[in-house]
Amino acid sequence: MENASEPVRFETKIAVVLRDDLQTWQRLNMTAFLVSGIGRKVPEVIGEPYSDADDTEYLPMFRQPVLVFEAGKEALVTAHQRAVTRGVPLSVFTSDLFTTNNDRDNRAAVRAVHRDNLDLVGMAVYGPRNAVDKIIKGARMHP
Structure with missing residues (x-):
């Protein structure tokens, strides 16, 4: 039985890596596009629909955080190669x-x-936490 006071720890990770020389609008636009396919490829990452106290319904969202990183061009290329080699869902x-x-x-x-x-x-990549950490090694959390 799930204890509501215990922190939730996910065995998987959703990570976005953006090149560090882009404009803000490009980073925001790209992040939305990159994660949009994960829910279709891996439907279990989508939680239940939301509703407020007035019973207004809202769309479901990812059940876990999306971590956004940045990296130089070479590190991004390396991360891409690692993701392809490991066969994880990738956009x-x-x-x-x-x-x-x-x-x-x-x-x-x-x-x-x-x-x-x-x-x-x-x-963007989705997979086991340890595998994703290895794929994005060299990237840093987006400021």
Whole structure:
């Protein structure tokens, strides 16, 4: 039985890594896009719907925190390689996606470039806490 006073500790981690040379609007936009696919790929990360005291219903959200990190370009590329090697659920955002404005064009922009040539500006990963920690090693918490 779950004790409401004990802290909740998750065995998994959701982490977003953003390149450290981006504008604020780019970081915010990217974070939203990057995490949006995790709930579809791994539906158990989504909690129950919310409601307030007036019974107004709200959408469910992740059941655990999303940790946001930043890293230089090389560290981001390394993290991407680690995530691909480990086969964890992964989303990517490339610099080309700042010039598109719809899902079809976003997917086409990523599809046009080989994995090792992607100009990564962000990524999100989900997996066992220890695996994600190893993947994002070298990144620092976003200020």
